[in-house]
Amino acid sequence: MxxxxxxxxxxxxxxxxxxxxxxxxxxxxxxxxxxQSRVVEAVLSGRDTLAVLPTGFxxxxxxxxxxxxxxxxxxxxxxxxxxxxxxxxxxxRRGMRVLxxxxxxxREEVNAALERARRGExxxxxxxxxxxxxxxxxxxxxxxGVGGIAVDxxxxxxxxxxxxxxxxxxxxxxRRRMGNPPLTALTTTATRRTRREIxxxxxxxxxIRIFVPSNRPNLRYSVEMAPDAREAYRRVRxxxxxxxxxxxxxxxxxxxxxxQLAIALSRTGVPSAPYHARLPIERxxxxxxxxLDGSIRVVCATxxxxxxxDHPHVRLVAHLGAPGSLEEYVQEAGRAGRDGxxxxxxxVAIRENRRRALPFGRRERPRPGRPxxxxxxxxxxxxxxxxxxxxIETAACRRAAIAAYFGERAPVCDGCDNCDGARxxxxxxxxxxxxxxxxxxxxxxxxxxxxxxxx
Numbered sequence: 001m002x003x004x005x006x007x008x009x010x011x012x013x014x015x016x017x018x019x020x021x022x023x024x025x026x027x028x029x030x031x032x033x034x035x036q037s038r039v040v041e042a043v044l045s046g047r048d049t050l051a052v053l054p055t056g057f058x059x060x061x062x063x064x065x066x067x068x069x070x071x072x073x074x075x076x077x078x079x080x081x082x083x084x085x086x087x088x089x090x091x092x093r094r095g096m097r098v099l100x101x102x103x104x105x106x107r108e109e110v111n112a113a114l115e116r117a118r119r120g121e122x123x124x125x126x127x128x129x130x131x132x133x134x135x136x137x138x139x140x141x142x143x144x145g146v147g148g149i150a151v152d153x154x155x156x157x158x159x160x161x162x163x164x165x166x167x168x169x170x171x172x173x174x175r176r177r178m179g180n181p182p183l184t185a186l187t188t189t190a191t192r193r194t195r196r197e198i199x200x201x202x203x204x205x206x207x208i209r210i211f212v213p214s215n216r217p218n219l220r221y222s223v224e225m226a227p228d229a230r231e232a233y234r235r236v237r238x239x240x241x242x243x244x245x246x247x248x249x250x251x252x253x254x255x256x257x258x259x260q261l262a263i264a265l266s267r268t269g270v271p272s273a274p275y276h277a278r279l280p281i282e283r284x285x286x287x288x289x290x291x292l293d294g295s296i297r298v299v300c301a302t303x304x305x306x307x308x309x310d311h312p313h314v315r316l317v318a319h320l321g322a323p324g325s326l327e328e329y330v331q332e333a334g335r336a337g338r339d340g341x342x343x344x345x346x347x348v349a350i351r352e353n354r355r356r357a358l359p360f361g362r363r364e365r366p367r368p369g370r371p372x373x374x375x376x377x378x379x380x381x382x383x384x385x386x387x388x389x390x391x392i393e394t395a396a397c398r399r400a401a402i403a404a405y406f407g408e409r410a411p412v413c414d415g416c417d418n419c420d421g422a423r424x425x426x427x428x429x430x431x432x433x434x435x436x437x438x439x440x441x442x443x444x445x446x447x448x449x450x451x452x453x454x455x
Contacts, residue, residue, distance in 0.1 A: 014069030055334035072147030
């Protein structure tokens with residue numbers, strides 16, 4: 001088969017206009033957003049595609065519509081059981097022939113799914129990367145004939161693959177074993193380093209790259225520093241109360257903190273529930289459903305909750321304690337305001353735990369599953385913690401700090417605590433002089449100048 005024939009064989013059977021017709025029929029939209037259109041066109045061409053699109057831009061459409069135009073099944077690699085189940089349910093509601101394959105799926109259902117794929121009766125097969133660790137599975141998928149692969153939440157290749165999900169780093173090998181079908185990688189946030197790692201480990205040499213800046217004008221960012229956990233609880237409860245009955249997600253660094261906060265909020269009359277990996281899957285699913293239908297107003301969660309969850313009306317994402325990196329923070333904060341309406345992203349960092357994020361709080365011993373000090377990966381993790389620390393400490397625009405970290409041009413600030421404070425102070429010259437001097441001294445005393453340059 002010559003190069004032209006090979007390219008034609010990789011293409012989905014359809015044009016961009018066919019894709020628009022399907023978009024209107026299945027999703028109810030007259031046309032794609034400009035970035036969506038570029039991604040869909042790239043996928044239809046049969047080229048590997050890396051797409052970085054902010055939360056709310058409709059990433060799933062970018063691989064689901066081409067999958068409907070293909071003659072063979074598209075594999076969708078997704079990180080979480082809850083996310084797989086949610087997306088399978090959503091695709092089925094739109095009339096797609098779709099199945100999910102998780103660790104809980106009986107063998108007979110897996111065999112039935114693969115037989116349907118062989119007969120061309122399955123559009124989408126969702127699975128976790130661990131399913132592809134088995135060579136026999138990859139060989140069977142090659143026999144079935146895979147039309148394409150979509151890696152959803154592709155930042156997990158870089159952020160999770162090195163630490164506790166090494167199967168992400170082996171997707172490229174599994175892809176080659178399946179006959180090297182075209183691959184689409186999609187994520188919300190990715191630094192230049194993360195994008196390079198995604199392409200490297202997924203074997204996407206020569207991929208089409210589509211990148212949309214991460215700035216979302218409807219989100220307002222703020223950071224407070226609490227002296228201890230008790231005060232941090234109080235400030236987070238205040239943030240939730242300010243929502244006036246709207247939905248909120250509160251992220252905590254540990255399972256214990258998420259459970260304690262859910263209890264504290266429930267006692268004040270705010271319907272809340274915890275969400276973390278130690279809870280039975282049935283309870284996690286029930287919490288997710290209750291949050292989506294409005295029976296629970298606040299979910300107090302660890303990092304897993306909310307990835308890919310289609311809840312457009314979250315008015316607040318609060319963090320009790322600092323996340324481990326700016327990628328993680330922007331991913332989680334971006335789950336607010338998916339409907340485009342104003343929403344708040346409030347972080348309450350705890351001073352006594354500040355060593356988790358700040359560049360000058362180095363750990364003497366590695367945590368379980370983390371790379372040893374001195375390794376290349378440890379240096380990358382240290383840089384990420386340093387950037388998170390710089391974001392917490394900065395007295396400058398928070399949007400500019402985020403943009404600089406992701407290698408983007410600084411946007412005009414539509415709302416952050418530092419810029420709002422500067423605008424307020426500008427109307428009161430006497431107060432501004434005192435405020436600016438005090439803030440600058442405090443910032444420098446904490447090493448903020450060095451941290452800012454490190455961002």
